[in-house]
Amino acid sequence: MKLLYQTHSPYARKVLVAAHELGMADRLEVIHHETSPTRRNDEVFAFNPLGKVPVLIDTGLTLFDSNVICEYLDHLDGRSRLIPTDAVARYRTLQLQALAQGMADAGIAVRWEAERRPEALRWPAMREGQRAKIVAACDYLEAHMDEGLATDLGAIAVATTLSWIEFRHVHDFQAGRPRLAAWYARFCERPSMLATALSGDTLD
Ligand SMILES: N[C@@H](CCC(=O)N[C@@H](CS)C(=O)NCC(=O)O)C(=O)O
Numbered sequence: 001m002k003l004l005y006q007t008h009s010p011y012a013r014k015v016l017v018a019a020h021e022l023g024m025a026d027r028l029e030v031i032h033h034e035t036s037p038t039r040r041n042d043e044v045f046a047f048n049p050l051g052k053v054p055v056l057i058d059t060g061l062t063l064f065d066s067n068v069i070c071e072y073l074d075h076l077d078g079r080s081r082l083i084p085t086d087a088v089a090r091y092r093t094l095q096l097q098a099l100a101q102g103m104a105d106a107g108i109a110v111r112w113e114a115e116r117r118p119e120a121l122r123w124p125a126m127r128e129g130q131r132a133k134i135v136a137a138c139d140y141l142e143a144h145m146d147e148g149l150a151t152d153l154g155a156i157a158v159a160t161t162l163s164w165i166e167f168r169h170v171h172d173f174q175a176g177r178p179r180l181a182a183w184y185a186r187f188c189e190r191p192s193m194l195a196t197a198l199s200g201d202t203l204d
Pocket of ligand 1: 067
């Protein structure tokens with residue numbers, strides 16, 4: 001399988017960490033792509049009409065986005081190890097993933113208003129509104145993250161999003177949130193996280 005990837009994407013890292021946790025990383029050919037709405041990448045558009053990574057290309061099947069790819073990988077060997085089948089646990093996992101996706105989306109919006117958009121076009125109220133979502137989401141995680149959180153897709157999504165928020169200095173989520181900070185530090189020691197460090201700059 002080919003994974004159209006980006007070394008500085010929280011969504012792509014989520015997929016790769018999931019593959020490592022499932023013991024499938026060696027089945028992926030990981031190909032880095034730069035993407036931005038202001039710089040069309042035709043190779044990515046050939047597989048995803050949204051022009052975004054990650055994209056997974058398997059025999060006879062092309063999949064986007066990261067949520068769909070993670071669900072596919074989780075079902076590939078007939079067992080579901082990252083998305084629980086029990087209803088309560090399943091929706092808790094999917095909700096955490098949705099929260100993490102929203103945080104990553106808000107973080108990218110913050111970066112547009114803080115540094116990516118030409119200076120004259122930046123909108124501070126939008127930047128602060130998006131940043132407030134991240135702060136509220138981190139407070140929610142601090143209140144809801146229990147120490148024994150399973151290594152499921154929700155946890156992977158939260159950890160990879162937080163790693164990107166830290167990498168891009170979007171918000172100091174560890175300050176004043178000891179439970180979240182301790183959980184994150186532990187999760188970052190996992191081989192799946194150590195093997196997938198973020199790197200690189202966005203090119204617009
Ligand atoms: N919801 C998508 C988001 C993917 C996404 O936004 N990827 C970024 C890289 S971090 C991208 O390729 N952006 C290019 C663009 O917005 O045109 C997912 O979960 O896969």
